Amino acid sequence: MFTDNERYQLLRALEQNPNLSQRQxxxxxxxxxxxxxxxxxxxxEKGWVKAENFRNSQNKSAYFYQLTPAGVTEKARVTRRFLQRKLEEYEQIEQEIEALKQEVAQQQL
Structure with missing residues (x-):
């Protein structure tokens, strides 16, 4: 349904900016x-987020999106997987860079 990246980005955005509109x-x-x-x-539906109307808002469709305890747990789980994948990508890029450096050095001989 959603990739870990999508889950991570949305949960992170909601945690950091719970009062942004859907459009924002x-x-x-x-x-x-x-x-x-x-x-x-x-x-x-999964119980990760709850939405509440701003009580003092003139715009009755304005919502405050808050992570639930289950949402915080899911965000932590997704963050760990996201970090692990990024570390693996980083190691792979380091290996590619080292191989390219060796290739360039051999071509200069």
Whole structure:
């Protein structure tokens, strides 16, 4: 359904900016408004996010998105997997760079 990267980015954005509108979140994440709405509904169904209306807002459709304890747990789980994957990518890039350096050094002989 969602990649770890998508889950991580959205959960992180909601944690850091819980009062952003769906439109603002969609722009920040590079999602269409429809995709973001779909993601938020799915996250609410999973119990990772709850949405509450701003009580003092003139805009009655303004919501505050808050991670639930289950959402915080999921974010921690996804963050660990995301970090592990990025570390593996980093190690692979380091190996590629070293191989390229050796190739260049051999060509200069």
């Amino acid at each position: 979140l969609a722009i920040e994440l590079g999602y269409s408004l429809g995709k973001l709405n779909y993601c938020l509904r799915a996250f609410k």
